[in-house]
Amino acid sequence: KAKQAGRNCYAVYDPRMQKSIEERMQVEKGLRIALEQNQFGIFYQPKVDASGRVVGAEGLVRWSHPEHGFISPSVFIPVAEETGLIHLIGEWIMEAIAGDLVRWQDMKIEPFGDIAINISAWQFGRADFIEKTLAGIRLNNIRVEQLSIEVTETAILGDMGTTRVKLNQLRNAGISVMLDDFGTGYSSLAYLKDLPLDGFKIDRTFVEGLGDAQAEPLVRSMLSIGKHMRLKVVAEGVESKEQFDKLKAMGCKLFQGYLFAKPMPVDEFLMWVKNNLEEHRYE
């Protein structure tokens, strides 16, 4: 037993681990300051149809650190989740996106589709998540068609029954729910079978692999599943014309990726939308 404890002790003082704990504490401290000093922002990346016309967008959080510059959400979201700060940050994100939607209404921006918000495991798992989300929507007078939610498979790893109830509440309120990063989790198919979803997003890694003998039939199968289940399918991470053409030939109808546009600050995004709608006006 002592030996085991000794091993555990050693593990705790592993210098590599020490570094990552320190790093995490640094990030945590930084995140608290970021909330206080308003260092977060939302970028928008368009979703398009097969003709390239905008059909909506995804809001992606950005952290611009005064010293370290831009820090990727894939670095700080996990830390925010571990430390519980995700709730405060998630609320900030929700309010920021709601604020933009309200401003766009006031500016009489022509409607161009829904804005998707990413929801992480811990946010979704919280008992009051649905209530708070719906209250926020009502408070801001947002039309439910303007908003959708992207959940990752890890976000719904909890109890299936509870998850189903929550998803149904969202959908009954008119908010569509997409399963994000489809195909990368452990139970993608089980989720499709058991959960009320509007669709899924084929993970970028599969789109990257188009042309591989292994990835290509998987993408084809995912599109086929979507079709037979009458689900919306978005291909994410489309970077080349070749990938776009291949996906279209396979029956994919919704796309997102650098080929069309990178995530952009709100003003740039609105300009992009305006130009895009102009280009597609007579189609």
Ligand code: C2E
């Ligand atoms: P995600 O939801 O799957 O978002 C797609 C990610 O792929 C984004 O990275 C986007 O910038 C990037 N991307 C889009 N098109 C392309 C492409 O053509 N090529 C390549 N190489 N990348 C592309 P980002 O913004 O760094 O976000 C990473 C992840 O962090 C997101 O993955 C999402 O899981 C999480 N995240 C981002 N914003 C939020 C947020 O507001 N709340 C929560 N809870 N998570 C967020």
Ligand code: MG
């Ligand atoms: Mg997403």
Ligand code: MG
């Ligand atoms: Mg995704």
Ligand code: MG
């Ligand atoms: Mg992804």
